[in-house]
Amino acid sequence: xxxxxALFSLCLMGFFILATPPAYSxxxxxxxxxxxxxxxxxxxENFKEILKKGYVHPLLKKGECTGCHVPHTSSHKSLLVAxxxxxxxxxxxxxxxxxxxxxxxxxxxxNCTTCHASHGSNNKFILLKSGSELCFDCHKNMxxxxxxxxxxxxxxxxxxxxxxxxNPHASAESDHLLQKKVPALCKECHKTDKLTFKTTHMExxxxxxxxxxxxxxxxxxxxxxxxxxxxxxxxxxxxxQCHKEPTSPNxxxxxKETTQLCRECHQDMVDQTFNxxxxxxxxxxxxxxxxxxxxxxxxxxxxxxxxxxDVCGKCHGDxxxxxxxxxxxxxxxxxxxxxKKGECTxxxxxxASDNILLFPQQSTGVELCGxxxxxxxxxxxxxxxxxxxxxxxxxxxxxxSCHKACGTGxxxxxxxxSNTYELCIQCHPERRR
Amino acid sequence: MPPGTEKITEMTKGLTNxxxxxxxxxxxxxxxxxxxxxxxxxxxxxxxxxYTDDQGVPLKEAEGVACNNQTHLIxxxxxxxxxxxxxxKDGTVETGTVEIKPDQLLYPIKTxxxxxxxxxxxxxxxxxxxxxxxxxxxxxxxxxxxxxxPTGYVPRSFTIDKEDNIYILDILSERVLTLSPxxxxxxHLEFPQGYGFxxxxxxxxxxxxxxxxxxxxxxxxxxxxxxxxxxxxxxLKEYVRFPASLTSDNRGRIYLVDKNGGSIIILGQDGSxxxxxxxxxxxxxxxxxxxxxxxxxKGEIFVADxxxxxxxxxxxxx
Numbered sequence: 001x002x003x004x005x006a007l008f009s010l011c012l013m014g015f016f017i018l019a020t021p022p023a024y025s026x027x028x029x030x031x032x033x034x035x036x037x038x039x040x041x042x043x044x045e046n047f048k049e050i051l052k053k054g055y056v057h058p059l060l061k062k063g064e065c066t067g068c069h070v071p072h073t074s075s076h077k078s079l080l081v082a083x084x085x086x087x088x089x090x091x092x093x094x095x096x097x098x099x100x101x102x103x104x105x106x107x108x109x110x111n112c113t114t115c116h117a118s119h120g121s122n123n124k125f126i127l128l129k130s131g132s133e134l135c136f137d138c139h140k141n142m143x144x145x146x147x148x149x150x151x152x153x154x155x156x157x158x159x160x161x162x163x164x165x166x167n168p169h170a171s172a173e174s175d176h177l178l179q180k181k182v183p184a185l186c187k188e189c190h191k192t193d194k195l196t197f198k199t200t201h202m203e204x205x206x207x208x209x210x211x212x213x214x215x216x217x218x219x220x221x222x223x224x225x226x227x228x229x230x231x232x233x234x235x236x237x238x239x240x241q242c243h244k245e246p247t248s249p250n251x252x253x254x255x256k257e258t259t260q261l262c263r264e265c266h267q268d269m270v271d272q273t274f275n276x277x278x279x280x281x282x283x284x285x286x287x288x289x290x291x292x293x294x295x296x297x298x299x300x301x302x303x304x305x306x307x308x309x310d311v312c313g314k315c316h317g318d319x320x321x322x323x324x325x326x327x328x329x330x331x332x333x334x335x336x337x338x339x340k341k342g343e344c345t346x347x348x349x350x351x352a353s354d355n356i357l358l359f360p361q362q363s364t365g366v367e368l369c370g371x372x373x374x375x376x377x378x379x380x381x382x383x384x385x386x387x388x389x390x391x392x393x394x395x396x397x398x399x400x401s402c403h404k405a406c407g408t409g410x411x412x413x414x415x416x417x418s419n420t421y422e423l424c425i426q427c428h429p430e431r432r433r
Numbered sequence: 434m435p436p437g438t439e440k441i442t443e444m445t446k447g448l449t450n451x452x453x454x455x456x457x458x459x460x461x462x463x464x465x466x467x468x469x470x471x472x473x474x475x476x477x478x479x480x481x482x483x484y485t486d487d488q489g490v491p492l493k494e495a496e497g498v499a500c501n502n503q504t505h506l507i508x509x510x511x512x513x514x515x516x517x518x519x520x521x522k523d524g525t526v527e528t529g530t531v532e533i534k535p536d537q538l539l540y541p542i543k544t545x546x547x548x549x550x551x552x553x554x555x556x557x558x559x560x561x562x563x564x565x566x567x568x569x570x571x572x573x574x575x576x577x578x579x580x581x582x583p584t585g586y587v588p589r590s591f592t593i594d595k596e597d598n599i600y601i602l603d604i605l606s607e608r609v610l611t612l613s614p615x616x617x618x619x620x621h622l623e624f625p626q627g628y629g630f631x632x633x634x635x636x637x638x639x640x641x642x643x644x645x646x647x648x649x650x651x652x653x654x655x656x657x658x659x660x661x662x663x664x665x666x667x668x669l670k671e672y673v674r675f676p677a678s679l680t681s682d683n684r685g686r687i688y689l690v691d692k693n694g695g696s697i698i699i700l701g702q703d704g705s706x707x708x709x710x711x712x713x714x715x716x717x718x719x720x721x722x723x724x725x726x727x728x729x730x731k732g733e734i735f736v737a738d739x740x741x742x743x744x745x746x747x748x749x750x751x
Contacts, residue, residue: 277540277558281630284560284587285604315630315648318674318693356494356512356722356740391715394484394491394742401715416713426716 035071037063047119056120068118085110095169102177103170106138114138115168132161142218152219155189165217186211200224202239203246214296227297234296241265242295258288269351276352282315283351292350309342312350319406326407326414334413337372339406346372347405369399390427475686475699477710477734477747479718480524483508484743486517487530491742496724497544497554498737498744506735507552508744509541509725516541516554518569521733521746533569543590543633543678543725547597547614555591562591562601575599577610579618586610590678594636602634602644609634609642609655622655625662637681637702645679645689652679652687652704665704672706673698682728682749690736695720697736715741 032039037060041047050056059067068087069079076083082090089095089110096107106114115134116126123130129137136143146152155164165185166177174181180188191197192207211217214234216227226234233241240246242254242261254261263270273279282291292311293303304311313320323339326332338346347368348358361367366384382397389395399405402423403414410418417423425432485491490513497509506519506526516533519526533552540558547553550567553575562575580586587605594600597614607624622642624631629648636642640657643665650669653662669676674694681687685702695713697720700706711720721740728734732749 279557279560281589281604281632285589285630286607316675317648318670389715392717392741392743394493395715 037065040065050120053120054122055126088112100170102175107169135162149219150221183211230297262289273352277354279352312344323407325409329410331412476750478750480746482743482745495737496542498725498735499544499546500727500729501546502730509544535571545593547593590633592635633678635680637685645676678725690723690726
């Protein structure tokens, strides 16, 4: 029994010895002076130049290379003490607060060196570049947009550039890394108590409204940086076409509800829509037209709230997921162009239709697909109204008998099966091998 | 008693007790293991497909199907703008199918039968609920009486409970309206916060109202006397692509019709996943954009297999 106790005690001691991290003191390894960094510079001479730069990482400045590097061996590149995506967080935990509303993707992924030099640079915060130039290295679309736009938001070109409005790492306040929510952020520069603010907004009480409902925050080709695609009544400042008079106690309320209001001007379109067998359901719910359209201004054609695929994907996420999966399919060379481009409205009527799946034509195959494809040259396979589908006597053989039009993930040629053999034996079982 | 017999008897008793105990423990364990998976054994067995009326006229994009325990089967033959009343008995359609095509009905989709055999159909074009007699004569549109403000409503779907009360899924005013059989307002339930889009409604045998959010893939319930909806499932997108319709059987199990996925998802009364039946396809037994399903007390299941332009009949096998 005593033997067991001795063995147990030894195990326990061993456990504590292994589990407790070594408490190294300065003298543990009897290090020579400068061993934490200064000695490194004897070989790594290029660091002498880096040390001359305007901004140097504090550890390097103190000569403590061992703050990030292991002197002898490491499992990570550049003899780092941890993976590059985790190393910086050893000291800079607060960069990514837990209660954030939004965060920079590069920060979340730990790619700090996308923006920062690891040792030193001539830019504040040892950034690789200064001002907005750094941001535009990745956000090229924004850079291109601003090059071509007629009116830029002045704050982009002043002072801290993008950082006048955005936080670089994360925001606990708002989406899009904004320092504050809109309109509080805008009101820091734009004084809403000025007379010009009131007259510009037709005396409507928009002080607490969402500025981005009309204004493009970066710039646009319209005066007042109103989004490029604006409702005619907005550009003509005829707010009272839809809203109550500015003197009304509920001035921002609309004169009628959703679709009924839109019908006041778009009567023909709304009436034609409502005369179809199948109205797209969101048109008749509480939000109506505004499920997909913005009433004021946007950057998308037809005042859509986003790209077509984004707007449709808000409800039809499963189909858009399939579409995205199909785009990334290496065998997608025969993927339909509208599917590739996310142009759902090439085949579906967004408002209403007399046909299932909101197809614009009665025929769900030949006529619809024939608008783009010369199906007659497709193959010698019988197709059309007179050819009965052997799998179902109520169906005729059409394009969608063999192809699924929104994409089929990893399958080739938008086939519902993984290969043509599997497809063909559905109707031709005698050919089964 | 010979010497030693007493000891042997005691040992035998002890052994018997131990064996009994082990058997009991094993039985309890087996029971515990079986209970959660009891639903896994539910399956659909394909019986037949209905393709035409008595005259051989093919169904076209049928979107509605209603059944009862008296062999009646009503099919909303949407593409042909008509209803068909079948007698389905012993696994087959009997002759004498009645075509119902009132002028007031333009584009029938969801259909239901009440306890008196009256037929209710949702006309998608008019967005109105049409009432027909059991023989198919037009009896008027359902006009709710005494609605509280807001009085405007747009039905997306409807259902009827066993007491013939009518429930309307009102997507304009974001609520479920409960009406008496003669259309008088009884009460309403507000839609829950943060929903995506509600597509269908059903009431189970206990009077629990169930609605399905197709966009978020969540089923909500409101018990008979409760004042609001609460979710009984998490987001079901793991199992279902776009649940556009739902119904329940006489044991409270819930059946979700996955329109885009071409299948039926079975849930327990508590929302637990019990299985997925059929998949997207054209052959018999497979589904292509199904729109509505009904199940009667005999366990006969009818599915409006819309894009295959037929109604498929299955049997519930447990």
